[in-house]
Amino acid sequence: MLVALIARDKPGALPIRQENRPAHVAYLKSSDTVQQAGPLLDEAGEMAGSLIILDVPDMATADEWVKGDPYGHAGLFESVELIAWNRVIGG
Numbered sequence: 001m002l003v004a005l006i007a008r009d010k011p012g013a014l015p016i017r018q019e020n021r022p023a024h025v026a027y028l029k030s031s032d033t034v035q036q037a038g039p040l041l042d043e044a045g046e047m048a049g050s051l052i053i054l055d056v057p058d059m060a061t062a063d064e065w066v067k068g069d070p071y072g073h074a075g076l077f078e079s080v081e082l083i084a085w086n087r088v089i090g091g
Contacts, residue, residue, distance in 0.1 A: 002035065003062040004085040005052040007071070010078040016071075017047055023070035028052070033065055049077075053085065 009017060028034050033054045040049035050071065056062045062082050066072060072080070 001056060001058065002085045002087055003054045003056055003059065004083045005050065005054060005062065005066060005080065006040075006083065007052075007077045007080045008040070008049040009047070009076055013076050013078075014046060016074050016076045020070050020074040020076065027068065027070055031065065033061070059084070 028037050033056050034052060035055050036051075036053040038051060039047040040051055042048040054062050054065055056065065059082060066080060066082065071077065
């Protein structure tokens with residue numbers, strides 16, 4: 001199943017994002033479950049969150065993947081949503 005992970009950064013957390021980005025990107029690249037990933041941008045074009053598409057057997061696996069993300073361990077996110085997603089175009 002495909003799951004969209006939508007995470008929004010805490011206000012003023014850009015330094016936390018920048019400090020932990022190398023570990024986060026390495027985590028993304030080490031996982032076969034990540035199909036697509038990239039930052040959400042604010043009006044100024046600065047990174048303000050994350051959108052990640054996971055291919056997992058169930059929602060529990062997606063939740064476990066989130067728990068391993070270095071950004072989460074660093075306290076970057078204000079909110080995290082996991083939403084089942086159906087790809088219609090692309091892929």
